[in-house]
Amino acid sequence: MIAKIFPKSSGSFKKRIRYIFGCTKHDHAISEIRTISLNCLAADPLPSLQGGSEKGVLAMIAEFDQVETMRRMSVDSDRPIKPVFHAMLSLRPGEHLNDEQWAQAVQTYMHDLGFGEDNKYVVVMHRDTDHEHVHIVANRIHLDEDFRLVSDSNERAASMDSASDLEDMFGLSKAPRPTETWGTTFSHAEVKAATSENDIPHKARMIAKIAGCIERTQAEGGDMFTLVRHLRRQQVYIHLTKNEEGQPKGIAYEYAGKVISGRKLKRSRLTFHKLITQEGISYDPETIHELEIEIARRDQDDQNGVEKRFVYVRFFSKTRRFDVKFEPKSKAEREIDALVEAIQRFLSAIFGIPFESKKEKERRESKYVEYYPDIALTRDMFIAAKMREHDESPSI
Structure with missing residues (x-):
């Protein structure tokens, strides 16, 4: 189950309530909408909507909006508030809850977020997609003597925990936590x-x-x-x-x-x-x-041409010489030096001879042993390189 909380807003509930009941321009046909639960005095607006009238929807909007009006008359405060709460609970494709189960799930979810029976709410289900989902619109203002607001502290963590509990309660598949995925939502x-x-x-x-x-x-x-x-x-x-x-x-x-x-x-x-x-x-x-x-910096770190992507190094002693071309992860000096040092130690371990190195930028005519950070060096690479060099040298 995926739980999504939409941004809260101030002012009227008109936009959210008309949306969830299919009155605005979106893909939810009214025939695919079902009212799951509500605690309003206003009647379920779906029957009148199916008859072409928004009278029931407007009555519900007025009831939701009236709560903030009552609060302004009772609470001496100019602090701006955002009472409009809108959330969605969504199942995976193929999963299903009946109306009673959805009502129980929503009641549990809202309780976990701090809502009570003294918060106006309405829940509708949309069935026009391959996954069942319900929309919850609620008023964050408690209808008590203080007109308290439902706290949104740690709201998202509480939402994820509640959704996980609902998955266990109804035997639903477990959705990964956001910290385990790179998925996100888009407008x-x-x-x-x-x-x-x-x-x-x-x-x-x-x-x-x-x-x-x-x-x-x-x-x-x-x-x-x-x-x-x-x-x-x-x-x-x-x-x-x-x-x-x-x-x-x-x-x-x-x-x-x-x-x-x-x-x-x-x-x-x-x-x-x-x-x-x-x-x-x-x-x-x-x-x-x-x-x-x-x-x-705004350059592209060795991405603008072959001549900048590789570093060419010649290792030599009095009797031996190897030209090595390697592709560093970065051109930062400390990383290049670390790679060069690693190659020196490797060659010294194989041949038992202390090698010195000189960086050469333009040595493409040489026969190189190519080194890439994610491929381990082996002695066979050097043997094969020497054999190629010997085979390609002109015979006398």
Whole structure:
């Protein structure tokens, strides 16, 4: 079961209630809508809607809106509030709950989020897709003497926990937690635009690029510098916001001219805090100045031509010489030096001779042993290279 809470809003409930009952321009035909439960004085508006009248819907809207009017008359406060709550519970394709089970599920879910019988609510089911789902519209204002608001502190965590409990209660398949996936939701406008252009939503493309870079960084045991370089190669750039101590407190991602905060992309994985504490991307606060310099770069890290992608190194002693071409993960000096040192140790271990190295940029005419970071070096590589060199040398 997927539980989604839509952004809360102030003002009238008109837009949300008309939407869930199929009065606005969307794909939900009224015949595919069923009222599951409500605690309003107003009658179920579906019968009148099926007869072509919105009179019942307007009566329900007025009842929901009246609660905030009563609160303003009783509570001496100018603090703005957002009483309009809208959530959706959705099953996987092929799963089903009957009306009584849906009513029980919604009652449990709303109780877990802090709603009570003194909160106006209405629940309807839409059946026009391959997965059953219900919409919940509720008023966050309690109809008590204080007109308290339902707290939204830790709301999303409570929502996920409640959905998990409902899966167990009704024997439904377990949906992965947001921290276990890269999936996200997209607005109707994003999906519509992507469909018309035969493309996936911009946000989905951005998340896919970022997710791949994070996973590559994790596989390499890399740090924040490594992640920045991988992102840059995907033409994704980051922007940091800093706290009073000059340390990162927020992160946003830029791709194709659009900048979206990590919180809006996927708050459970892509904020700066989550990158460090959950995704395991190490960061040393002492390196903030160097990190900002790295972030400011806009070149593509060795992606603009073969001559920039490879480093050519010649290892030689008095009697032996090997030319090695390798492709580093980055052109950062410390990584190149580490790779060179590793090759030197390898050659020294094989031949028992201390080797010196000289970097040569333009040596394409030489016969190289090619080294890639994800392929282990073996002695056979060097033997094969020497045999090729011998076979191709002119005979006397």
